[in-house]
Amino acid sequence: MNSERQLHGNLKPRQLSMIAIGGVIGAGLFVGSGVVINDAGPGAFLSYAITGVLMILVMRMLGEMATSNPSTGSFADYARRALGGWAGFSVGWLYWYFWVIVVGFEAVAGAKVISYWIDAPLWLLSLGLMMLMTCTNLFSVSSFGEFEFWFAGIKVAAIVVFLVLGGAFVLGVWPERTMDFSNLIVHDGFLPHGPEAIFSAIVVVIFSMVGAEVATIAAAETRDPARSVTKAMKSVVVRISIFYVGSLFLLAVIVPWNSTDLGASPFVTAFTVMGIPFADTLMNAVVLTAVLSCLNSGLYTSSRMLFVLAARREAPVALTRVSRRGVPVVAILASSVVGFLCVLAAAISPDGVFLFLLNSSGAIILFxxxxxxxxxxxxxxxxxxxxxxxxxxLFPGLSVLTAAAIAAVLVQMAVTPGTQISLTLSCLSWVLVLGVYLVVRKRGGSVTIAQPVHAEAPSSALVAAE
Known part of the structure; x- marks a missing residue:
């Protein structure tokens, strides 16, 4: 096999586990969770619990497929095998599109956090973050894994500290405090907007948990993919249960659900109520870490999807070229360029082009x-x-129920005024992708999993241990 078109299995199991954990704990937990509490009331943690169960089921399904057949293309290849070329093409390009838009969005979000300390144009700070993460991904897959390991470690440490201190605060093991759970029932009760608010909030919550599936893509670049992905999947179950549900429960107990301060930064508000000094500075640093983690993972994931698409003759073959360190350089640079363009769109037309891009990718992850x-x-x-x-x-019942639940979230988006435009534009994105697939097929592109692939169009599972 041509060594110029092979990825190297240099990710360590500890790095893969942290990639899975880091994918679950995004900036949305540290920032967006306050909005969910404002909208759903103290019972908002139930929205996270329900969504967490759904994500765990999706990850279990992925784990089943990934352990039996690890692949750089992961779920794009599984969709191709199960449903046909159109499905593999759709998953690959839609997932790539989702992540390159996320890369641009996170670069802008990171710049806003940095502006807390540094007074500079947002577009300049955004481009600086993009360049930093691009260089990290270009150097080696090990450097990506190590960055992600420490990024995820900081996020986990921050949540653990909050769980310990917050637990002590609400249980009365705190100076001048007694056990108090009254915020769960005062101010119009546990569900002030009714049970339906819990399910409406799932539309927002599910996007804050996106990213754990990256581990199944990264698993193909480890020495023992099947064992590594199994371990990573198990860790996701525990982390979602404790980190998301536990922290949201404590937030609802510590801070009144109708507090206007929750929407800005719920953890900062909670630490302030507890009397922790420098809470805003500390949490801004944690949020920046979460943003950089997402940006780092976004570039990694989008580049691997491009690599796979090119391997299947569904993207330019040049995208399969890798460096001597086993890094798909061209695919990384191509994804970075699109990320750069998104940053420029955010600077030039934040309420026009950039908003359109965000909306057109909003429901893609659900597809x-x-x-x-x-x-x-x-x-x-x-x-x-x-x-x-x-x-x-419990196959097939639980699998069918999972698919139905995802479809139900899409229906919820269709009937919710604030998300209808996002669903509509995302559907148009999928239609466009299917149109391109038909053109590619007509011109002789796209190969099936069973077909032998030659050096000029390598297999999507080109992973060789050094």
Missing amino acids: VYLLIALSQIVLRRRAKEGELKVKMW
Whole structure:
């Protein structure tokens, strides 16, 4: 196999575990969770619990497929095998598009955080962050993994500190405090806007948990993909249960749900109520870490998807070229360029072009998750008895229920005024991708999984240990 078109298996298991954890804990937890509490009331943690269960089920389905057949293309390849070329093409390009838009968005968000300390134009700070993370990804996959390991470690440490201090505060193990859970029921009760608010909030919450699936892509660049992805998937279950649900419960207990300060920065507000000094500075640093983690993962994920698409003759073959360190340089640079363009769009037309890009990618991750669920159902039925190392629980009932739940979230988006435009534009994005697929197929592009792939169009699972 041509060494210029092979990825190297240099990610360590500890790095993959942290990639999975870091993917779950995004900046949305530290910033956006306050808005969810304002909208749903003290019971907002139930929205996170329900969404967490849904994400765990999706990850279990992915884990089943990834352990039996690790691939750089991961769920794009699984969709191709299960549903056909159109599905693999759709997942690959839609997921790439989602992440390059996220890269631009996170670069702008990171610049806003840095402006807390440094007075400089946002576009300049954004481009600086983009260049930093691009260089990190270009150097080696190990450097990406190490950065992500420490980024995720800081996020985990911050939440653990909050859980410990917040738990002591509400239980009365705190100077001049007694046990107090009254904020859960005062101010119009536990569910001030009714039970429906809990389900409406899921539309927002699910986007804050996006990213854990990156581990199944990164697993193909480890020495033992099947073992690594199994360990990473198990860690996601615990982290979602404790970090999201636990921290949201404590936030609802510490700060009144109708506090206007929650919307800006809920953790800062909670630490302030507890009397912790320098809370704003400390949490800004944590939020910046979360943003950089997402930016780092976004560049990694989008470049690997481009690599796979090129391997399947569904993108320019030049995108499969890698450096001597096993890094897909051209694919990383191509994704970075689109990220740079998004940053410029945010600077020039924040309420026009940039807002359009955000809306046109808003529901895409749900489309991808739905195709993942459908792929698992099909592939599980084809699997031989005893060949699966990890199995989805209570198949087929729980798999079908997961797919139905994702479809229900899409329906919720369709009937919610604030998300209708995002769903509509995301659907148009998918239609455009399908149109491009038909053109590619007509011109002889796109290969199936079973076809042998030559050096000029390498396999999507080109992962070789050094």
